[in-house]
Amino acid sequence: MIELNNISRIFQKDGGIEVKGLDDVSLSISKGEFIAIIGPSGSGKSTLLNTLGFLDRPTSGQYLFGGKQLSGKHTSALAKVRNQEIGFVFQSFHLLNNVTALENVELPLIYSDKKDIQKLAEAALVSVGLEDRMDHKPNELSGGQQQRVAIARALVNQPSLILADEPTGNLDSKSSDEILQIFNDLNRQGKTIIMITHEAEIAQKAKRIIRISDGKVVSDQPSLTVEA
Numbered sequence: 001m002i003e004l005n006n007i008s009r010i011f012q013k014d015g016g017i018e019v020k021g022l023d024d025v026s027l028s029i030s031k032g033e034f035i036a037i038i039g040p041s042g043s044g045k046s047t048l049l050n051t052l053g054f055l056d057r058p059t060s061g062q063y064l065f066g067g068k069q070l071s072g073k074h075t076s077a078l079a080k081v082r083n084q085e086i087g088f089v090f091q092s093f094h095l096l097n098n099v100t101a102l103e104n105v106e107l108p109l110i111y112s113d114k115k116d117i118q119k120l121a122e123a124a125l126v127s128v129g130l131e132d133r134m135d136h137k138p139n140e141l142s143g144g145q146q147q148r149v150a151i152a153r154a155l156v157n158q159p160s161l162i163l164a165d166e167p168t169g170n171l172d173s174k175s176s177d178e179i180l181q182i183f184n185d186l187n188r189q190g191k192t193i194i195m196i197t198h199e200a201e202i203a204q205k206a207k208r209i210i211r212i213s214d215g216k217v218v219s220d221q222p223s224l225t226v227e228a
Helices: 045-052 074-087 102-109 117-127 143-157 173-190
Strands: 001-014 017-028 034-038 059-066 085-089 161-165 192-197 208-213 217-223
Touching: 017 045, 017 085, 017 217, 034 045, 045 192, 074 085, 085 143, 085 173, 102 117, 102 143, 117 143, 143 161, 143 173, 161 173, 173 192, 173 217
Parallel strands: 034 192, 034 208, 085 161, 161 192
Antiparallel strands: 001 017, 001 059, 208 217
């Protein structure tokens, strides 16, 4: 599904100093995997996730998505792929506070050509167990419920890939377990999930763990919890 070949991302700091956010990263990610990317703060894991989601362009290297070379594509072409193929889940939810859960989930559909937007958004909310919270605004929901709204929004365009950046970082342990169970269920349904975390216990919920440090992949192995 995804091939990264010798991807580097160099940032220019004040004074012209160059910092490598990613340093010659090569990865192969197959459809249907559940991957955790783990590393300390500043290790490059978020830069890697942003690169995977076309939010950040690599300085050098080759990125193939679904067999197609996308490294040099125009911004509008990347935006189309991002909208149709990728769903994003963030630590801070990024919900609009002045509209309902249903309206938040409808937002990605505004930029698609799909019809029956409300029905699609309702179905996405039902899939994460929020059928009785559709008319509630974010400030009327718990943190775990807000993250489920965010997951529903990520799912509403039926993407093939879910990118989650510290999705349990703002949640208590019970809510975290509920969110990870949703990810497991989605993975069993065939969704590819790539999750950023700095917690080893959370990473073990995935099936494959990629460790990154100083912009480099330092290990890539199955999770200890992978079923035999």
